Amino acid sequence: MTEINTRTLLITGCSSGIGLDAARTLSERGWRVFATARKTEDVERLSGEGLEALRLDYADPDSIAAAVAEIAERTGGRLDAVFHNGAYAIPGPLEDVPPAAMRAIFESNFLGWHDLTTRVIPMMRAHGGGRIVMNSSVLGLIATKWRGAYCATKFAVEGWSDALRMEMRGTGIEISVIEPGPIDTAFRKNAIAAFEKWVDWEKSARADQYRESLLTQLYEGSGGGYPASDVTKKLIHALEAPRPRVRYFVTPHTHVAGALKRVMPARLLDRLLDRA
Incomplete structure (x- = not known):
């Protein structure tokens, strides 16, 4: 990889939230950051901040x-790092x-990550290495x-990352996974929009449960979270x-969860989480 002031980084x-904080901070550290977003208006806003912004969905x-x-054209075929976010x-x-x-969420949360990764690995191989970081x-x-749909996509990312890390051994391409707990982002707002698009709760066998507690959990929640800078x-x-480390835990919640996963029998952990 090149010196810090010439390294190139793609962030999705x-x-x-996390992606915006990372783009701003790494740019300030001297990285050449390609900041991507799904919506054209967000790309334009990022460009207005002085970032090299591209649309990527x-x-x-x-x-x-x-x-x-576009990145290959602008950099002469060089990309040193990707942050999947x-x-x-x-x-x-x-x-x-x-x-x-379920197909839609896997497309956005996992299959698109795989697509992007397979496209950038040849660029990294050509220059002797790189970093691929999964959020x-x-x-x-x-x-x-x-939260099963989201959990399923993240469990997929975990296993995929472990396999990719082993397969990339000896290539100079390092794979790391960041494991955040609750972070102060627009995550809940986006989740509510997805719920309203996909879940017909009034026709559910659990309709009474939605009315009694599930809708309150979704729309009110616990709020708050740790700053995105903790992930950065x-x-x-x-x-x-x-x-680099294989995994990075962020927030006390993740440290506790990782420890419980290692030492607690599955059914006992189920009961503990059911009360959380």
Whole structure:
């Protein structure tokens, strides 16, 4: 990889939250950042900040191909790092998540990540290495009820990342996974929009349960979270350390979840999480 002031980095999901903080911070550190977002208006706003902004929607393979081709043209075929960040949730009991909704969330949260990764690996191989960092979740370590669709995509990212890390050994391409807990982002707002699009709760066998508690959990929740900069700090280490870690835990929730996953029997952990 080149010196820090010439390194190139592609970040997805930069319209707000984690991706936006990462794009701003890494740009300030001297990286040449390609900040991507799904919506044209967000791309224009990022460009207005002085970032090199491109449209990239994980659910749109043509946009992935176009973004990678544009980066290759601008850099002479060099891309040193990718931070996979864009994802969303479809909250609700799995029995109420239509198959089409599950296909859609996997397209955005996993299959698009794979598509982008397979397109950038040849660029990294050509220059002797690179860094690929996945923004996973505490819900990629443990599953909780009502979040099954999102958990499924993050569990997929975890296994895929482990296999990719082993396969890339000896190529100079390092794979790391960041595991955030609750972060202060627009995640809940986006999840509500997905719920309203896909889940017909009034026809559910759990309609009374929705009225009694599930809708309140979704629309009110616990609120708050840790700053996006906590994730960016881990990202900096994953990108710049001579020997990056395999996994980076962010927030106490993730440290606790990781420990419980290792030592607690599955059914006992189920009961504990059911009370959370």
